[in-house]
Amino acid sequence: MANNVQHLSLYEQIKQYLLTEIELAHLLPHDRLPSESELTKQFSVSRITVKKAMSDLVEQGIVYRIQGKGTYVAASDRSHAAGDPAVKPKITKSVALLLPFINNQHNALLLNGVESILSEAGYSLLFCNTENSIAKEERTIREMVERNVAGMIIYPVDGESYNREILQLTLDSFPLVVMDRYLRGIDTNCVCPDNLKGAQEGVNHLISLGHRHIGFLSTEISGTSSIEDRLAGYEKALAENQIPIDRRYRYVDIELGEPKPIKEKIRDFLLRHPELTAIFAINPGLGLQVIKVASEMGIRVPEDLSLIFFDDFELSEFYSVMPTFISQEENLLGKEAAKLLISIIENPEQDTKKLFFPPKLTIRESTAKPRSARSSI
Template identity: 50%
Template sequence: MSNETKESKFNSERKQTVRTPLYKQIRDYVLDNIQQMNWQPNEKIPSENELAAKFNVSRITIKNALLQLIEEGLIYRIQGKGTFISANKQGEPPVYRLLQQHDKTVAYLMPRLDNRFTANLLNGIENQLAEEGYHLLFCETHDSQEKENEILKRMIRFGVAGLIIYPAHSQTYNEEILKITLNEFPVVVVDRYLRGVETNYVCSDNVKGSFDATAHLIQSGHRRIGFVSTHAHGTTSIEDRLTGYEKALSEHNILIDRHLRMLNLDSKQVNTILQNGAGHPDSKEQIKHYLEQNSDLTAVIAVNSTVGLTLMEAAKEMPISIPEDLSIVFLDDYELSAFSTVPPTCVSLEEYTVGREAVKLLVSIIENPQQKRRKIIVPTRLTVRNSSAPPGAGKQIAATLLN
């Protein structure tokens, strides 16, 4: 039967059976298309607006019709994408409760394990899982959304009790994470959350940490304060740090100058400083150009330790003295801070606590799947060391030596 015939049949039956609720009639229309295989598994169906226009009803009526089919597992929604036909009557993905062979095992997905932050986060997760009586499966995604997607599917097939995910850097959401979230699989996101999507997550208070770092520099007398970062778009932890920086400037009546922001460093390039002991040449050249273009800068916020270390190295080669000519604050700490030539002022993100809190939340969800989704923000801590000082400190030192 063609779609036109069905629509005609629908309108005719609507007149003859006034007592039948409209949403049930539309549910039958969608169900008929599924049964007749007009819409194939995982195929997107017409949007709510399209269905509402087709049958001259409200979107509320359409929502009620589709809700019944979602509850029956015949269709599933992906926020921002649309509504799709399920491959089976259990929806997408298959209901996890059927897989119980590893019900005391939790999988943790992380982009990489190459610095103090990621090591402390993993340590917090592992220690808390042991206290809760759970085992850990740790998987590196190498900051690849494709790899992340592959591992997620494998872990669900394996039958883990729950997932902790440190999302791969990307400008778009991983659809597999959206699917398991919508299907109420026990999952907690750490460090980065999915903006606009209701998920359970635990992260550092990136806004407050960046605010405190910027306020520290302002209180030291700085007014021309830059912000240097890897690509920010799509990574909420970086976006929130940028928000904190701008909020501090605004609250202290300092004009936000977007020329003082550098947000295009390559994360893979700057991360090599931890393995090679030297900053990536391309990243250093970018930073040098930025500093030359903004010669009136007296202080810079570095989005994390790898950016901060690369920034220090680039400044030294120019040469710019730290903190005499330029103050720097890291929005992250690293292993050898106290032993550096210039120990950096930094914001500790309390990542070990983030890991432990993520496990506590996940276990709570496993034991009570029907609870409301929760967001836990862990307070940060500012540690003042030698990389920050009042502006003009170099001139003050020189004057003192001359006298």
């Protein structure tokens, strides 16, 4: 069942992306859509997933195919094959969802949750990719205001501690919900996982297995509340279990997107600290690199090194080592963000709300007792 949900989320993500491109007039009537190959690369999904999204849009009369040439945006008054249902008039109330990435399972599930609630309430969704750029995020916010959307849900970009456009929306009492993380110093509505408790639970699990030398791997911490809170949870778990906090075990400036330097940094970190028996990583990107580097170094996971990280990834149950992970319950977060935004739109005088939801620890194959603990049994 889980696989079906993940697959559906990715297909809905592609479908919603194309709908938003049409709604924003980035794609005009009779413009050619990106090819299936292009969409497959852009979203890092299978060709079957892309085909399903395109087929749904054809059936709804939103796009049409020309054999051997491609798929095109349909005109609003375009005639379709006999028996096809008429295209429904567009919903006038629109909500914008701004995400920093569009090609991972985490955001696909957030999108799925948001869309399901908005659709039930009669709102259309404009899905905007900010490409993890503050400048593009600010431009997109201004564009959405100009389009008179009823409200916005914004997932801030990495490293963002302040955004003047979000501050302006807050000062103007514009219906807004910040999702997944929050911006310190800006009093706005937010829906977030409780990253501190999630990290604390994950590290407590490692400690319960007998680990005392636990490393912490992350990208740049400063300015990203979710990472700051995960570090705080890691340190709180150690402190409450009377384990000294050794800052040498923190590696916090690893940048994603450059696999070779990341692998070299992780290899150097493991070589410098052979006493480490466990690693807590802030995301699956870093976690999977740990598994690869450890394998190359002859370090077995979990026999020699236990590993836990935030967020699952697609088809993880088929990975060489099924990872123990902390789920942010993304579908729930998306639903709650949409519910809160609708409530704000319909009752704008209400007080600001900050909602935090407990993540869920899923224990699988990448964590085990350290060798020293097992040998003493």
